[in-house]
Amino acid sequence: MAPTETHQFPPPKVLTYHHHQSSSSSPPPTLITQGAEGRLYKTTHLTRDRPCALKYRPPKPYRHPVLDARLTKARLASEAKVLERCRREGVSVPAVYAVDPAAGWMMMEWIEGVPVRVRINAWLGERCGEEDGEEGEEMDETPLVDLMKRVGEAVGALHRTGVVHGDLTTSNMMLRPPPPPPGQVNGREEEDNKAKVLEGEVVLIDFGLATQSMSDEDRAVDLYVLERAFASTHPRAERLFASVLASYRDAFKKASSVLVKLEDVRMRGRKRSMLG
Numbered sequence: 001m002a003p004t005e006t007h008q009f010p011p012p013k014v015l016t017y018h019h020h021q022s023s024s025s026s027p028p029p030t031l032i033t034q035g036a037e038g039r040l041y042k043t044t045h046l047t048r049d050r051p052c053a054l055k056y057r058p059p060k061p062y063r064h065p066v067l068d069a070r071l072t073k074a075r076l077a078s079e080a081k082v083l084e085r086c087r088r089e090g091v092s093v094p095a096v097y098a099v100d101p102a103a104g105w106m107m108m109e110w111i112e113g114v115p116v117r118v119r120i121n122a123w124l125g126e127r128c129g130e131e132d133g134e135e136g137e138e139m140d141e142t143p144l145v146d147l148m149k150r151v152g153e154a155v156g157a158l159h160r161t162g163v164v165h166g167d168l169t170t171s172n173m174m175l176r177p178p179p180p181p182p183g184q185v186n187g188r189e190e191e192d193n194k195a196k197v198l199e200g201e202v203v204l205i206d207f208g209l210a211t212q213s214m215s216d217e218d219r220a221v222d223l224y225v226l227e228r229a230f231a232s233t234h235p236r237a238e239r240l241f242a243s244v245l246a247s248y249r250d251a252f253k254k255a256s257s258v259l260v261k262l263e264d265v266r267m268r269g270r271k272r273s274m275l276g
């Protein structure tokens with residue numbers, strides 16, 4: 001590995017290969033995010049009409065190269081393995097198309113839609129505006145409660161397969177819009193569809209910190225992380241988190257002991273914050 005290359009910003013080599021028959025017209029990959037750990041590209045590299053998400057973990061210049069390569073390789077391999085397991089068991093996650101842990105990349109299904117966080121906040125913001133003036137008018141929370149249920153089901157399904165996510169937030173869940181109904185040719189019937197912004201399938205993403213575990217404790221911590229993230233990202237909907245837990249209970253046979261454990265985890269969290 002040439003150390004001089006690590007400070008530049010080259011895409012992974014795999015994106016510079018040409019796989020299409022007439023690759024000249026293939027659009028270049030788009031850099032979607034540049035996080036602490038890695039980058040995510042959207043690319044039609046694999047097939048022209050099916051976009052892929054390419055996760056790339058470039059070498060870290062501040063880490064020992066041998067150690068760095070080993071770590072990256074192990075993490076990507078484990079992320080791919082967990083995703084494949086979820087996929088096999090019917091949990092809604094991106095399909096893995098290809099992975100080269102040694103080269104630091106994984107190619108997976110591109111999930112259309114936006115993070116659940118964005119949709120919840122958009123919906124709450126809109127409701128807030130409507131509430132102005134008339135006091136005491138109950139707003140219909142059904143669509144939001146519905147979405148919370150789908151979140152709880154997704155986490156329940158995940159835990160059922162023996163996987164804990166490790167970083168559950170509403171940013172690490174995509175809301176994939178339902179396909180347009182067959183009759184609707186141009187799919188531009190958006191006007192009176194405000195209630196529909198919360199529709200769609202919850203797809204879990206970012207399994208970089210996921211592990212295989214069947215322990216109540218690990219599962220409870222997974223829920224706790226989500227609960228805390230939810231409270232800080234959507235303070236106005238905090239009490240709706242109960243719906244997440246209720247549907248988690250319905251979706252997952254072993255939920256009740258996890259939820260008991262969750263009480264302990266919360267207690268520890270409170271003690272810790274009191275000690276400051």
Ligand SMILES: Nc1ncnc2c1ncn2[C@@H]1O[C@H](COP(=O)(O)OP(=O)(O)OP(=O)(O)O)[C@@H](O)[C@H]1O
Nearest residue numbers: 033035036037038040053094109110111205206208
């Ligand atoms: N399969 C996918 N389809 C569409 N968008 C995706 C997909 N995977 C990730 N994204 C988008 O890219 C962002 C970053 O992806 P992800 O969180 O997996 O990368 P990461 O490098 O592990 O990020 P982080 O530093 O937050 O852990 C996501 O928030 C999401 O918006």
